[in-house]
Amino acid sequence: MKLLNQSLKYLSISILAIVTVWSVVFYISMLNEIKSSIDEGLENYKRIIIEKAQTDSTILTKRGFDESFFTLQKIDKARALSAKDQYVDTIIYMQDADDKAPEPEPVRMLITSFEVKGQYYELKVANSMVEEDDLIDELFWDVVWLYIILIASITLINNVVLKKLWKPFYDFLRQLKTYRLGSTEKLPATATKTKEFKDLEYAVNTLLQHSISAFEQQKEFIGNASHELQTPLAMVINKLELLLEKEDLKEAHALKIAEIFQIVERSVRLNKSLLLLSKIDNKQFFDNQPIHLNPIVNQTLGDLEEISSYKKLKTTVSETDELEVHLDPTLAQIIVSNLLKNAILHNYGNGTVEVHISKDTLTVRNTGKDQTLDQGKVFSRFHKTDATTSGSGLGLAIVKAIADLYGFPVRYAFDKGVHSFSIRFSTM
Amino acid sequence: MKILVIEDEPQLQNSITESLEKENFLVETAADYHTATEKVFVYDYDCILLDIMLPNGSGFDILKELKKEGKSGNIIIISAKDSLDDKLKGLELGADDYLTKPFHLAELNARVKAVLRRKNLNGKNSIEFGNTVLDLSERKFSVNGKDTPLNRKEFDTLNYFLLNKKRLVTKTALAEHVWGDNTDQVDSLDFVYSQIKNLRKKLQRSEADIEIASVYGVGYKLVEK
Known part of the structure; x- marks a missing residue:
C-alpha cells in the first residue's frame, strides 16, 4: 500500500471519529441553545399574559391550547404557593396548514402560577419546538456531506502536496533501483533541502561507499591473488616437467608425479580463468571495435574440430544474417x-551441437544431460552440474561477465534434452 | 649459442637453466636489474629471456637501454603479467616474443629456437631428425627424401616435437601450442591422443626412423628408433 493511501486511510478513520463526536456535541449544545432561546420567549410571553390577566378577565377562562398557546386553570393557594416555574418538553396535538388531522407536535412548555385578585391560577405557556427527529436527520446529512467534502479535499491536498513533498524521495529511490555496484559511476543524489531526505541520502551513500570499497578490494584481491599465484605455479609446473624427464625415474613414481602434474595443470587453468574474470570485472578489456561474429564462430569450430570429432558430435551452423557487434576482439x-x-564438453558421444547466427543473436544448442539446469546457477561461478568433470566451472560465468559488461542479455533454455544458450548482442 | 636468463625467482631460474642446458645452450643468469644491465652491455647473447618485474628496476628499462644502443633483438619477455598493453609495449620496445607465466618448458624451447632461427637464418630453414626433414618455409615433411603429406595440425604437432627433440612434451603444452587458447578449459585432452595416433601411423607407413613415445600418460617424447 502506498504511503499516500495509508495516510489517507488513517486520516479518514480519525476524521470520521472526530466528526461523529463533534456532531453529537454540536447537536446537544445546539438543542440547549434552542431551548434556552425558547424559554426566554416563554418567560416573556408569561409576563405579558399575567399583565393582561390583571386587566382582562376573559383571559382567565382560557382552558385549551387553540389559537394562542396558553391555558389557565384555577388552583388552590397552597399548590400555587408551592409551585415553581418549570419548563417541560411535552407533546400537544396541533394541526398545521399541511396536516389533515391534528398531529402530536413537540412543544416546550412553561408551567407557572400567579395570583389575580386573590385567586390563584396555573398558567401553561407553550411554544412549538424543533422536531428532534428532523433535526437529527438534517444534521446527519450535513455531517455526512461535511465528511465527504473533508475527505475529498484531504485526498486532493494529499495528492498534490505529498507527491510534491515526496518527489525527492521517489527520485532517489529510482536512482537506487538502477544503481549497480561497480558499474554505476554516480552515487544517487537528491535535489532537496528536506532534512530527512538529506539524512537518508547521506546514510545510503555512506553505506554505498563502504560497499564500493569492499567491492573494489575484493576485485583487486582476486586479481592480485591469482596474479601472484602465476609464478609459484610456473615453478611447480617446470620442476615437475624436468622431474618427469629424469632417466632413472621408477615407473611407479613417475606415474604419481604425472598425477600431481595433472592436478597442478588444473590449478593453472583455474587460475587463468580467475585472472581473466577479474580482468573482465576490472574492465581491462575495452578496445571496442566492430566485429563480425560469423567468421569467429566458424574459425573456432574449426579449431575445436578434433575435440568434437573425437566425441563424434555432429556440428551444424546456420546463419540467417551477418552478426556485427561492437566489442573487444579478445x-x-x-x-x-x-x-x-x-x-562440446557437456555433450555425450554422437550428440549434436547446433549454432544459429541471426542479425543480433548467437544461439548454441547442444544435446546433453536430460535434465534442465538451474536457471539461477547455470551462469554462476564455480557451479558445476556434476563433480566428475574437471572443467573449471568458470566458462559460462566468464560468458556472463562479458555479457554483463556490455549489457547483453544471456538466456538459457532446456527443451527435450537440448540445452540452449543464447546471447542477444544488443542492449535494450 | 649463449643465452641469458634474467629472472629474479631462483627456483624458476634453475628450471629454465636446466631445461635450456639440456638443449646444449650455454646459459648465464642474472637475478636483478643491475647484474642484468651489466651483463647485457658487456657480453653478446644469442637470446635473452627477460622478466619484467625485477628487483631495483623494470625489464622495460633494460629493453629501452638496449634499443638505444641498437642491441635489441632476440629478446623474449617472460612475465606473470598477461596484459595486452604490456605485450604491445614489450614488442614495441624491440622484444621478439612475450611468454606468460606459467609456461611449459617445451613452449619456452620452441620460442627460443624460433627466435634463434630467425636470427641465424642462412638460407636453410628446416629441421632434420633421423631420416626425416621438416621444411618450415615450404611446410613440407619428407622421409628419406620422399614427400609425406601432413595436414596443418599434424605439421604443427610434428614441428613442435622437432623443436623439443627427446624432450617431454606434455599434452597440455601440445594442445595449447597447436590448438591455441581454445583448449584452456577442455577437461579431457583425449583428442590429442587420437591426433598423435594418426601421426604415428603416418610416420610408420613412411618408414621414418623416429617415433612418438608416450611418457607416463602426461605427454610424449619424439625419439629415434
Whole structure:
C-alpha cells in the first residue's frame, strides 16, 4: 500500500471519529441553545399574559391550547404557593396548514402560577419546538456531506502536496533501483533541502561507499591473488616437467608425479580463468571495435574440430544474417569459444551441437544431460552440474561477465534434452 | 649459442637453466636489474629471456637501454603479467616474443629456437631428425627424401616435437601450442591422443626412423628408433 493511501486511510478513520463526536456535541449544545432561546420567549410571553390577566378577565377562562398557546386553570393557594416555574418538553396535538388531522407536535412548555385578585391560577405557556427527529436527520446529512467534502479535499491536498513533498524521495529511490555496484559511476543524489531526505541520502551513500570499497578490494584481491599465484605455479609446473624427464625415474613414481602434474595443470587453468574474470570485472578489456561474429564462430569450430570429432558430435551452423557487434576482439573470441566449448564438453558421444547466427543473436544448442539446469546457477561461478568433470566451472560465468559488461542479455533454455544458450548482442 | 636468463625467482631460474642446458645452450643468469644491465652491455647473447618485474628496476628499462644502443633483438619477455598493453609495449620496445607465466618448458624451447632461427637464418630453414626433414618455409615433411603429406595440425604437432627433440612434451603444452587458447578449459585432452595416433601411423607407413613415445600418460617424447 502506498504511503499516500495509508495516510489517507488513517486520516479518514480519525476524521470520521472526530466528526461523529463533534456532531453529537454540536447537536446537544445546539438543542440547549434552542431551548434556552425558547424559554426566554416563554418567560416573556408569561409576563405579558399575567399583565393582561390583571386587566382582562376573559383571559382567565382560557382552558385549551387553540389559537394562542396558553391555558389557565384555577388552583388552590397552597399548590400555587408551592409551585415553581418549570419548563417541560411535552407533546400537544396541533394541526398545521399541511396536516389533515391534528398531529402530536413537540412543544416546550412553561408551567407557572400567579395570583389575580386573590385567586390563584396555573398558567401553561407553550411554544412549538424543533422536531428532534428532523433535526437529527438534517444534521446527519450535513455531517455526512461535511465528511465527504473533508475527505475529498484531504485526498486532493494529499495528492498534490505529498507527491510534491515526496518527489525527492521517489527520485532517489529510482536512482537506487538502477544503481549497480561497480558499474554505476554516480552515487544517487537528491535535489532537496528536506532534512530527512538529506539524512537518508547521506546514510545510503555512506553505506554505498563502504560497499564500493569492499567491492573494489575484493576485485583487486582476486586479481592480485591469482596474479601472484602465476609464478609459484610456473615453478611447480617446470620442476615437475624436468622431474618427469629424469632417466632413472621408477615407473611407479613417475606415474604419481604425472598425477600431481595433472592436478597442478588444473590449478593453472583455474587460475587463468580467475585472472581473466577479474580482468573482465576490472574492465581491462575495452578496445571496442566492430566485429563480425560469423567468421569467429566458424574459425573456432574449426579449431575445436578434433575435440568434437573425437566425441563424434555432429556440428551444424546456420546463419540467417551477418552478426556485427561492437566489442573487444579478445572478449568476442572468448564468448564464442566458451559457448562452443561448453556445448562440446557437456555433450555425450554422437550428440549434436547446433549454432544459429541471426542479425543480433548467437544461439548454441547442444544435446546433453536430460535434465534442465538451474536457471539461477547455470551462469554462476564455480557451479558445476556434476563433480566428475574437471572443467573449471568458470566458462559460462566468464560468458556472463562479458555479457554483463556490455549489457547483453544471456538466456538459457532446456527443451527435450537440448540445452540452449543464447546471447542477444544488443542492449535494450 | 649463449643465452641469458634474467629472472629474479631462483627456483624458476634453475628450471629454465636446466631445461635450456639440456638443449646444449650455454646459459648465464642474472637475478636483478643491475647484474642484468651489466651483463647485457658487456657480453653478446644469442637470446635473452627477460622478466619484467625485477628487483631495483623494470625489464622495460633494460629493453629501452638496449634499443638505444641498437642491441635489441632476440629478446623474449617472460612475465606473470598477461596484459595486452604490456605485450604491445614489450614488442614495441624491440622484444621478439612475450611468454606468460606459467609456461611449459617445451613452449619456452620452441620460442627460443624460433627466435634463434630467425636470427641465424642462412638460407636453410628446416629441421632434420633421423631420416626425416621438416621444411618450415615450404611446410613440407619428407622421409628419406620422399614427400609425406601432413595436414596443418599434424605439421604443427610434428614441428613442435622437432623443436623439443627427446624432450617431454606434455599434452597440455601440445594442445595449447597447436590448438591455441581454445583448449584452456577442455577437461579431457583425449583428442590429442587420437591426433598423435594418426601421426604415428603416418610416420610408420613412411618408414621414418623416429617415433612418438608416450611418457607416463602426461605427454610424449619424439625419439629415434
